[in-house]
Amino acid sequence: MQRQLSGDDPGMTTEGAPPLGRYYDVAGRRLLLHRSGSGSPAVVILPGGGAVSLDYLNVQERAAQLTTSVIYDRAGTGWSDRVELPRSSAEVTGELRELLRTAGVPAPYLLVGHSLGGFYARHYAHRFPAEVAGLVLLDPAHEDYDAYVPRAARRVLPRPVRRGDGGLAGGDPRAAHRAARQ
Numbered sequence: 001m002q003r004q005l006s007g008d009d010p011g012m013t014t015e016g017a018p019p020l021g022r023y024y025d026v027a028g029r030r031l032l033l034h035r036s037g038s039g040s041p042a043v044v045i046l047p048g049g050g051a052v053s054l055d056y057l058n059v060q061e062r063a064a065q066l067t068t069s070v071i072y073d074r075a076g077t078g079w080s081d082r083v084e085l086p087r088s089s090a091e092v093t094g095e096l097r098e099l100l101r102t103a104g105v106p107a108p109y110l111l112v113g114h115s116l117g118g119f120y121a122r123h124y125a126h127r128f129p130a131e132v133a134g135l136v137l138l139d140p141a142h143e144d145y146d147a148y149v150p151r152a153a154r155r156v157l158p159r160p161v162r163r164g165d166g167g168l169a170g171g172d173p174r175a176a177h178r179a180a181r182q
Helices: 052-064 089-102 116-129 174-181
Strands: 001-006 012-016 023-026 029-036 043-045 069-074 111-112 130-139 168-170
Touching: 001 043, 001 111, 023 089, 029 089, 043 089, 052 069, 052 111, 069 089, 069 111, 111 116, 116 130, 116 168
Parallel strands: 043 069, 043 111, 111 130
Antiparallel strands: 001 012, 023 029, 029 069
């Protein structure tokens, strides 16, 4: 079976097994998850926007020397199935919760969120606090950052798009570049 990957390159495909880890079926989509190590709490790495799980392999391997450690590709990224965008943070965190359950990774979790993954880690902790042992946020932003920056900076910062469920659907990262050129 040959599948097209998410992203802008329609020529990229996968056949059979992913390069690392395995696929799990969540809500009719194949999602990639790689797990190694043992112990608790499980470290779950949430990639930033534009990143894939393998970008964090070195961090995941080091964490796996101490405890269970997980990297995964959200739907629409890396080796996981495509998905219609934009998506709310509630959709993404619900999908992650179901993926961890399907893969048999027990809570509690130490969520490590990079950039956009930091938004999702915080939202997961807000929705499912009993499942989260802690958060490590790498280069995160806050969903209300635009309310506290100086007026001049607002012209060049991308604005998050809010969905009806209170989650973030993502912003346009090109907005900052367009505004800076004006």
